[in-house]
Amino acid sequence: MVARKIAAKQWSLEFDDLPPEIDAHTFPHGDYIRDKKIKESKYEDHLEALQVELVKLQRWVRENNERVVMVFEGRDAAGKGGTIRRFQLNLNPRAARTVALSKPSDVERGQWYFQRYIDHLPTEGEMVFYDRSWYNRAGVERVFGFCSEDQVQDFFMEAPVFEGMLEREGIHLFKFWLTVERPEQLKRFYERKTNPLKQWKLSPIDTKSVRKWDAYTRAITDMFRNTDTDHAPWTVLDANDQKRARLNAIRIVLNAFEYDGKDAANIGDVDEDLVWTGQGFLDFKGW
Numbered sequence: 001m002v003a004r005k006i007a008a009k010q011w012s013l014e015f016d017d018l019p020p021e022i023d024a025h026t027f028p029h030g031d032y033i034r035d036k037k038i039k040e041s042k043y044e045d046h047l048e049a050l051q052v053e054l055v056k057l058q059r060w061v062r063e064n065n066e067r068v069v070m071v072f073e074g075r076d077a078a079g080k081g082g083t084i085r086r087f088q089l090n091l092n093p094r095a096a097r098t099v100a101l102s103k104p105s106d107v108e109r110g111q112w113y114f115q116r117y118i119d120h121l122p123t124e125g126e127m128v129f130y131d132r133s134w135y136n137r138a139g140v141e142r143v144f145g146f147c148s149e150d151q152v153q154d155f156f157m158e159a160p161v162f163e164g165m166l167e168r169e170g171i172h173l174f175k176f177w178l179t180v181e182r183p184e185q186l187k188r189f190y191e192r193k194t195n196p197l198k199q200w201k202l203s204p205i206d207t208k209s210v211r212k213w214d215a216y217t218r219a220i221t222d223m224f225r226n227t228d229t230d231h232a233p234w235t236v237l238d239a240n241d242q243k244r245a246r247l248n249a250i251r252i253v254l255n256a257f258e259y260d261g262k263d264a265a266n267i268g269d270v271d272e273d274l275v276w277t278g279q280g281f282l283d284f285k286g287w
Contacts, residue, residue, distance in 0.1 A: 011186065013207055018190040025183040027240040032181070033273055034241060043243045049266040050250045051090045058091050058127065060259035065124035067171045070253065071133045074178030075216065076206050077188035079242040083178065084129045086246045087253075091127070100131040113137060113155065114162055121171070134159065138223040140205065143215045156226035163232035172256070173232055176249055177220075178239035179281070182213055221287045228278030236281040238274035248275055 010019045018026075028035050061068055070087070072080040081100075088096050099120040108116045114134055122128040137155045141147040166173050180188075189210065192202040209216070228234045235252055239245035251270045254262075276284055 011182070011210055011213070013186075013189055013193060013210055017194070018187050022183045022186055025181075026187045027181070027184045030181075030183065032240055033238055034244065037241055038243050038247075043247070046247050046268060047086065047250075049268070050247065050254065053254050053263065053266050054087065054250065055090055056261050057254060057257055057259045058096060060257065061127060062095055062125040067122040067124060068127040068174075068253075069122060069130065069166065069171055070127070070174045070176065071130045071135065072176050072178065073132060073135050073139070074176075074239065075180050075185055076209050077185050077192070077201075078178035078180045078239045079245060080131055080178055082242060083176075083239075083246045083249055084131055087129060087250060095125055096127040096129070098129045098131055099133075113151075114158070121166075134162070135223065135227075138227070139216065139219055140209075142219050143212055144205070144208070152222075156222070159227050160229045160232065163227075163229070167231045174253060174256070175232060175234050177224075177234050177236045177278070177281075178245055179236055180239050184240050186210065217287065221282060224278030224282055234278030234281075236276040236278060244271060244274060247271075 006021055006025075010021055024030070028037055060066070070084075072084055074080055084098055088098070099117075101116060101120075104116060117130070117134045120128060120130075134155075137147055137152060138159075142149075142152050163173060189202065189206060192198040192206075224234060235249075237245045237248055247268075248270050251267050252275070254267050255270070
């Protein structure tokens with residue numbers, strides 16, 4: 001609704017600073033589920049307790065030769081990388097690695113689409129975090145025309161089958177989608193544009209994607225309708241407050257396992273008002 005009230009020319013990175021008309025609707029102002037940010041001290045306390053549990057979980061994964069895959073997708077600037085870093089903060093990097101692939105090479109473009117992602121799946125005792133994944137095909141590749149519509153439809157048929165194979169192989173798969181509202185996304189883009197320490201995060205694709213919000217919305221809708229399955233469901237996180245999103249993501253993973261020494265009091269409760277399934281999110285948004 002906010003987007004319709006603001007002139008189209010305001011949704012741009014061409015200004016020196018974020019237009020005040022949009023800034024007035026960024027988190028926590030405007031129509032958000034939570035209208036206050038979580039206090040820093042409270043966040044740090046929760047995060048420290050969760051870090052203790054993550055270390056226990058990693059020990060259990062290694063001792064029991066388990067394999068864990070976490071896929072992090074979402075709107076640009078939703079906080080995927082930051083969430084992954086909070087997972088890995090105190091984990092042994094030898095058994096917890098991030099996969100963030102650049103655009104495919106000429107050789108990779110000639111391969112089966114999923115092949116380059118399969119090469120990075122975990123071995124026994126390992127946790128792997130995909131900072132973007134095979135779902136590039138359903139999102140950025142589709143929106144920017146880097147693939148054909150036939151390839152997208154093939155992906156929608158193949159992705160659930162591929163993920164079913166992972167499940168039957170005994171791999172624990174988590175698919176997280178971080179969602180932000182349009183004003184908040186643009187605010188973060190301007191933070192990247194104006195902060196010398198963050199400018200490396202602002203890519204040419206980001207600049208172009210500012211005006212493709214509706215195209216992404218259509219792509220996201222199709223993605224959830226076709227790939228939110230019983231064996232590999234999506235977990236959608238409200239990431240307008242990045243700190244709450246990080247805490248909720250970690251809690252969801254910890255709650256999925258019965259590892260040695262698990263302390264439910266350390267984990268705390270997932271904020272169910274800020275978490276949906278893929279289809280539940282579509283229903284919530286009315287898409």
